[in-house]
Ligand code: DX5
C-alpha cells in the first residue's frame with residue numbers, strides 16, 4: 117500500500133478564516149483538503165459550494181508551491197449541474213452518492229471528462245455492490261463510517277468489516293482505486309481503519325478540535341502506523 121493519505125475535513129474548520137485554516141492544515145501535513153458540500157435536501161445540513169471552493173483554491177498549496185488536491189464530497193441531489201462548476205473552481209476529485217444521481221455511469225464520465233478524479237460515496241447502509249458495474253470509471257470509493265450530514269459523529273463500528281470487503285473487491289479488480297474512509301475517524305480507531313484496508317482517511321473534528329494541527333495529524337499517522 118502507498119503511504120496513508122490524510123484529508124482534513126473543512127467542516128470542522130473556522131469558516132470565518134477558511135484560507136488560513138487551509139494553509140495551517142497543509143503546513144501541518146495534510147495530503148488533501150476534504151470539502152463537504154451539503155444541500156439541505158440529500159442531507160439535513162447546508163454548507164458551501166463552488167464559490168467557496170474557488171476562494172480556497174489559491175491557499176491549497178504547500179510552502180514550496182506544490183498543489184494540494186481539493187477532495188470535493190458532494191452530498192447533494194441532483195449532482196450533475198454542480199460538476200462543471202467545481203471543475204472551474206479548481207476541484208481535483210469529486211465524489212458523489214449513487215442514490216443522488218439518476219445515471220451514475222454518466223455522472224462518473226462527466227467528472228472524468230472535465231479532468232478530475234471520480235468517486236462514489238457509500239453510506240453505512242448502502243451495499244457495496246453498487247460499484248460493481250462502474251469499477252472501470254472509479255478513481256476512489258469513499259466509505260462513510262457515519263451517516264452524512266454532520267461532523268463530529270461517532271464512528272459506526274460495522275464499517276470495519278465493510279472496509280475489509282471493499283478492500284478485497286478493489287484488490288480483486290486489479291485497479292488503482294483509492295479507498296477513503298469518512299466519518300468519526302480519530303487517533304483511537306485509525307489503526308483499525310487502516311488495518312481493514314483504508315489508504316485515505318478523512319478527519320474533521322480529530323484534526324480541528326484541539327488546536328495543534330501538526331500534533332493531531334502526527335498522532336493520526338503514528339497511531340495508523342501502529
Ligand atoms: C460528514 C462528512 C465528513 C465529516 C467528517 O457528512 O462527510 O467529512 O465532516 O468529520 P468527522 O471527522 O468529525 O466525523
Ligand code: ZN
Nearest residue numbers: 152189298318
Ligand atoms: Zn465528507
